[in-house]
Amino acid sequence: METIAKQSGASLTIKKGDRLKVTAPKGEQVSDMVLFNKNDIREKISSGKTLDFEESILISKGNFLWSNRSRKMMEILEDTNGRNDFLLAPCSPETFEIMYNNKEYHPSCFENLYTNLAKYDITPDDIPTAFNIFMNVQFDTDGKISVDPPLNSGQDYILFEAKMDLIVGLTACSAEDSNGGTFKEIEFEVLTSNQ
Amino acid sequence: METIAKQSGASLTIKKGDRLKVTAPKGEQVSDMVLFNKNDIREKISSGKTLDFEESILISKGNFLWSNRSRKMMEILEDTNGRNDFLLAPCSPETFEIMYNNKEYHPSCFENLYTNLAKYDITPDDIPTAFNIFMNVQFDTDGKISVDPPLNSGQDYILFEAKMDLIVGLTACSAEDSNGGTFKEIEFEVLTSNQ
Numbered sequence: 342m343e344t345i346a347k348q349s350g351a352s353l354t355i356k357k358g359d360r361l362k363v364t365a366p367k368g369e370q371v372s373d374m375v376l377f378n379k380n381d382i383r384e385k386i387s388s389g390k391t392l393d394f395e396e397s398i399l400i401s402k403g404n405f406l407w408s409n410r411s412r413k414m415m416e417i418l419e420d421t422n423g424r425n426d427f428l429l430a431p432c433s434p435e436t437f438e439i440m441y442n443n444k445e446y447h448p449s450c451f452e453n454l455y456t457n458l459a460k461y462d463i464t465p466d467d468i469p470t471a472f473n474i475f476m477n478v479q480f481d482t483d484g485k486i487s488v489d490p491p492l493n494s495g496q497d498y499i500l501f502e503a504k505m506d507l508i509v510g511l512t513a514c515s516a517e518d519s520n521g522g523t524f525k526e527i528e529f530e531v532l533t534s535n536q
Numbered sequence: 537m538e539t540i541a542k543q544s545g546a547s548l549t550i551k552k553g554d555r556l557k558v559t560a561p562k563g564e565q566v567s568d569m570v571l572f573n574k575n576d577i578r579e580k581i582s583s584g585k586t587l588d589f590e591e592s593i594l595i596s597k598g599n600f601l602w603s604n605r606s607r608k609m610m611e612i613l614e615d616t617n618g619r620n621d622f623l624l625a626p627c628s629p630e631t632f633e634i635m636y637n638n639k640e641y642h643p644s645c646f647e648n649l650y651t652n653l654a655k656y657d658i659t660p661d662d663i664p665t666a667f668n669i670f671m672n673v674q675f676d677t678d679g680k681i682s683v684d685p686p687l688n689s690g691q692d693y694i695l696f697e698a699k700m701d702l703i704v705g706l707t708a709c710s711a712e713d714s715n716g717g718t719f720k721e722i723e724f725e726v727l728t729s730n731q
Contacts, residue, residue, distance in 0.1 A: 388584060389625030389665030392681065394634060398593075398623065399679030409661060411630030428593065428623075430584030435606030439589060466604060470584030470665075481677060484594030486587065 345372070347524035350453030350512040352461070354379055355503045358534030360418065363474055363511065363527065364498040369491050370525040371514035373431045373450040373471035375458075376406065376414045379506035382463055384408045388427045388470040398480070400427050405504070406472060413504040422497040426476035428486065431468065432516040441517075448515040458510045468510075474499055476519055490521035540567070542719035545648030545707040547656070549574055550698045553729030555613065558669055558706065558722065559693040564686050565720040566709035568626045568645040568666035570653075571601065571609045574701040577658055579603045583622045583665040593675070595622050600699070601667060608699040617692040621671035623681065626663065627711040636712075643710040653705045663705075669694055671714055685716035 345351045355361060363372055378384035390407040392398060400406070401423050406415040433451035437443040455465040475493040480486050513527040514520055540546045550556055558567055573579035585602040587593060595601070596618050601610040628646035632638040650660040670688040675681050708722040709715055 383661040387625060387665070389623065393624040393631065396681050397679045398675055398681060409625075409663075411628060411634065428584065429588040430582060430604075433606055436588065439606065466578040468604075470582070479677075480593055480675075482675065484592045486591050486593060 342528050342530045345511060345513045345527040345529070347513050347526050348448040348515040350450070350457045350510065351529070352457040352508065352510050353531065355507050355509060355531055356534065357503050357505050359503050360532040361501045361503070361509065362498055362530045362532065365475060365493055365525055365527055366495045367525040368494040368497070369521040370493070370527060371476040371491055371519045372474040372527045373454065373512045373514055374474055375454055375469060375471050375510040377461070377463060377508040378408065379508050382461060382467065382508065384410045384412070385467070385469050386414055386472060391427060398428065400425055400472070414507060415501040415503055417499065418502050419498070419500040422475055422493040422499070424475065424477050424492055425499070426473040426478040427470070428478055429470070429473065431471045431512070432514065432519070436516065450512040450514050453512045453515065454510040458508065461508050463508070488518050491519070537723050537725045540706060540708045540722040540724070542708050542721050543643040543710040545645070545652045545705065546724070547652040547703065547705050548726065549701070549703050550726055551701050551729065552698050554698050555727040556696045556698070556704065557693055557725045557727065560670060560688055560720055560722055561690045562720040563689040563692070564716040565688070565722060566671040566686055566714045567669040567722045568649065568707045568709055569669055570649055570664060570666050570705040572656070572658060572703040573603065574703050577656060577662065577703065579605045579607070580662070580664050581609055581667060586622060593623065595620055595667070609702060610696040610698055612694065613697050614693070614695040617670055617688040617694070619670065619672050619687055620694070621668035621673040622665070623673055624665070624668060626666045626707070627709065627714070631711065645707040645709050648707045648710065649705045653703065656703050658703070683713050686714070
């Protein structure tokens with residue numbers, strides 16, 4: 342089990358068949374996740390392909406996460422909370438400046454993703470729309486979006502299985518509105534396919 | 537006025553301040569649009585940033601289309617039909633193979649975008665989730681997506697204003713289900729800011 346401190350990030354590689362478990366031990370905390378093909382970083386997680394193939398805006402247990410090359414990157418084996426978002430881009434410095442008029446430095450998932458992924462030659466422009474684990478984005482049939490406090494408790498977890506060798510970027514999200522106003526750590530664990 | 541033949545595509549460049557008008561003269565036809573910064577193709581249209589900043593799944597008159605660098609690429613000045621989709625990736629060969637079990641060659645927006653954009657050094661992997669003009673994607677509050685026949689008549693149009701110099705990729709969409717079962721042409725017109 343590894344810990345991602347509040348408002349920070351991590352990266353790792355996992356092999357096809359490995360399982361990745363993500364939890365927020367104090368609850369009410371979002372984790373942004375991006376995926377790249379370990380052998381060719383130009384293949385990466387795609388919200389548009391995932392929503393298309395899964396025919397759903399909400400992605401949970403039984404759904405797959407697809408790449409821009411229309412290949413399965415992960416399967417969601419378990420999801421005890423059941424609410425994740427795949428609509429919104431990772432929070433970035435501009436999120437806080439444009440939406441909240443914050444002109445000061447503010448940690449962001451975008452920065453925490455690209456800094457942790459730089460060692461794989463992944464640059465800021467390469468960061469796609471993330472799969473936002475535990476993020477509670479509500480919407481009505483007119484399309485109006487609201488970002489509500491996440492509903493996950495400390496016991497909730499999501500379990501993925503890799504369908505190809507992957508580079509994974511993960512964060513403990515830095516946006517006040519996405520995390521019920523306070524920031525907590527994220528824990529993750531890789532269960533290798535040899536276990 | 538220029539015509540995009542059914543199941544094909546086009547590309548063009550427009551300058552900041554230029555306006556782009558898109559119509560389907562026979563109605564009931566979708567056009568996929570992607571945008572790149574003309575001076576740096578690594579900046580491109582982002583569904584995640586647009587849905588985030590506009591706080592809506594449905595993007596229409598008065599909304600902006602944003603880039604992955606959190607900058608405004610276009611403003612929608614007019615939209616007489618009022619239904620566009622920014623959830624689903626452009627149809628690709630895999631769309632027809634995976635979702636419709638079609639093993640034969642099938643024209644696709646993905647191919648029509650990357651072939652028309654190749655002259656700007658834009659490759660297949662660079663194609664993002666497109667802004668799907670006139671596409672009638674319906675969804676419920678459980679997130680279930682359905683692709684319904686488009687509602688645009690031959691008189692409907694959408695008018696964009698460029699907020700930076702842009703490379704634009706446009707298609708006459710090739711997916712049966714997105715276009716009421718038949719394929720029609722798309723027309724577009726650039727109104728330069730000097731006019």
